[in-house]
Amino acid sequence: MYGVDALKEMANTIRYDAMKAIYTVGSGHPGGSLSAADILAVLYFHTLRIDPQRPKWEDRDRFLLSKGHAAPALFAALAHRGFFPLHHLLHLRLHDGMLQGTPNPKIPGADSVSGSLGQNLSMAVGTALAGQLDGKDYKTYVLLGDGELAEGQNWEAAMLASARKLGNLIGIVDYNQVQMCGTVEEILPLGDLAAKFKAFGWQVYEVDGHDIQKLVELFDALPNQPEGVPKMIIAHTVKGKGVSFMEGQAAWHGGAPNQQQWEQIQKELGGGSL
Amino acid sequence: MIANRIAYGETLTQLALENPNLLILDADACKSTGILCCREQVPKQFIQCGIAEQNMMGVAAGLALNGKIPFVTTFAVFTCMRAVEQVRNAVCYGNLNVKVVGTHAGLETGGDGGTHQAIEDIAIMRALPNMIVQVPADPNATRKMTREAAAHTGPAYLRLGKDPAPELYSSEEEFPIGGSKVLREGQDVSLVACGNMVWRALEAAKLLEQEGIQARVIDLYSIKPIDQETLRKAAQETKGIVTVEDHNIYGGLGGAVAEALGQVCPARLIRLGLKDVFGRSGNPEPLYEMYHLTPADIAAAAKELLSSKS
Numbered sequence: 001m002y003g004v005d006a007l008k009e010m011a012n013t014i015r016y017d018a019m020k021a022i023y024t025v026g027s028g029h030p031g032g033s034l035s036a037a038d039i040l041a042v043l044y045f046h047t048l049r050i051d052p053q054r055p056k057w058e059d060r061d062r063f064l065l066s067k068g069h070a071a072p073a074l075f076a077a078l079a080h081r082g083f084f085p086l087h088h089l090l091h092l093r094l095h096d097g098m099l100q101g102t103p104n105p106k107i108p109g110a111d112s113v114s115g116s117l118g119q120n121l122s123m124a125v126g127t128a129l130a131g132q133l134d135g136k137d138y139k140t141y142v143l144l145g146d147g148e149l150a151e152g153q154n155w156e157a158a159m160l161a162s163a164r165k166l167g168n169l170i171g172i173v174d175y176n177q178v179q180m181c182g183t184v185e186e187i188l189p190l191g192d193l194a195a196k197f198k199a200f201g202w203q204v205y206e207v208d209g210h211d212i213q214k215l216v217e218l219f220d221a222l223p224n225q226p227e228g229v230p231k232m233i234i235a236h237t238v239k240g241k242g243v244s245f246m247e248g249q250a251a252w253h254g255g256a257p258n259q260q261q262w263e264q265i266q267k268e269l270g271g272g273s274l
Numbered sequence: 275m276i277a278n279r280i281a282y283g284e285t286l287t288q289l290a291l292e293n294p295n296l297l298i299l300d301a302d303a304c305k306s307t308g309i310l311c312c313r314e315q316v317p318k319q320f321i322q323c324g325i326a327e328q329n330m331m332g333v334a335a336g337l338a339l340n341g342k343i344p345f346v347t348t349f350a351v352f353t354c355m356r357a358v359e360q361v362r363n364a365v366c367y368g369n370l371n372v373k374v375v376g377t378h379a380g381l382e383t384g385g386d387g388g389t390h391q392a393i394e395d396i397a398i399m400r401a402l403p404n405m406i407v408q409v410p411a412d413p414n415a416t417r418k419m420t421r422e423a424a425a426h427t428g429p430a431y432l433r434l435g436k437d438p439a440p441e442l443y444s445s446e447e448e449f450p451i452g453g454s455k456v457l458r459e460g461q462d463v464s465l466v467a468c469g470n471m472v473w474r475a476l477e478a479a480k481l482l483e484q485e486g487i488q489a490r491v492i493d494l495y496s497i498k499p500i501d502q503e504t505l506r507k508a509a510q511e512t513k514g515i516v517t518v519e520d521h522n523i524y525g526g527l528g529g530a531v532a533e534a535l536g537q538v539c540p541a542r543l544i545r546l547g548l549k550d551v552f553g554r555s556g557n558p559e560p561l562y563e564m565y566h567l568t569p570a571d572i573a574a575a576a577k578e579l580l581s582s583k584s
Binding site: 058062104105111112113115116119120121122123124125126127128129130131133152153156157159160163164 | 297318321323324326328329330331332333334335336337338339340341342344359360363364367368370
């Protein structure tokens, strides 16, 4: 439905609106929202088989955001896709808002509950397994952070996914190399991540997570296999992508920009819809 | 006489045959937990997750998000503690239709020792919003309460032990969530128990009767929600309450009763259970003697309550 240029524009809009939400309410997680924005734009405006009028449609593709703190970007994507009005973003994380700090199933379009890291690969396995058992042809996508891969539950889930031949399961690692208190290398190195998932029985792909064209091509090329090998896409990204002073900075994992910084962000991102 | 976990497995098999959306999740414990029959009789609805309880709970959440009714079964120490953060943040926070079943609760787990004897599970599960906590005392209660859990929409915890359980109820007896059973009337003292302590409380009541003391015995099988009205009556109509549980005295049945009565009708209360200590290896009966949870111990506590000044 969207061409590559329109997807690029949407990714930028998602970035801008997520930052506007964080700036407005005074808290949130900019870095991981910005690194995931291009992936979310491609999924929600090109790849996913979804219908905003029927958020619980049984045959929809599922998307689970395991790195739940990137919710501002997910919520911006959901709002623009038509699941709920945009203005909710300006009450993100607030007591009077519909949008909690992290996703949960009460939010239209959200397919999981996350926020506690390391849990959604398991939920995605359950989701994909339900589809397999029911003979459905939907795909289940789950976006993982790199830092949260330190949680052992991911690797329990990775084993079960290949044991159950969940070819309808597609993981994406937002491999931005930076977590809350430092780089992944400093905190707990992941080593050869592709080799790890391969050893767990997954088909592994690597892609530039900011190259819209390549993301489109990769998602288009993934076969739909109710029974097959689970797929893991390692998307190489930049934490804070698109905002110069946030890029690669652990300091911008969490926190809100001040007014001066917000003015700078507006200049760099060029204006969204909020 | 069969163990409650065996009655549970048989009922779960029946439920699975009746409802294709009911799934049985195992973490390589089915030979112990009573659900081996599910693996044999409903293999397509039996999901082997391996020894990975945290993932198993997350998978259950994912299944529940997509219309399935997963029963997650393993030892209570693992469902309620190894995977408690998943029970909280994946299952309860999302109010998902996942049934958590913990077997081998309490001292009757026996020789495996303190590592395997869950004595905190009621307290932990009870503290989670949206979770209900049910503890059957015999096989017929287990059958009905398994069906109640399946019919309930939302998270439920079912606590099961290990040993064969004496039959207390007919197969016609119903066990609605939030209820309790007065198994014996009495006006002197009330014995409130759950699970494998119910028959011991009944035995204690017989001992007390020999000394002219009439004990009321209540099977408080629904710890949450709790039957406040039956407890209020017990507090008003008898001189005090002894709670008995195969669980730490903090936060479990005794704690729940104290909370309920503190609000509506404060009563004199003695809480029997493990006194903030872990269990240990041993055959169950000597262990119950060591930890003072025999019918004689219960009777002694009732007499102590009646003889002490208010």
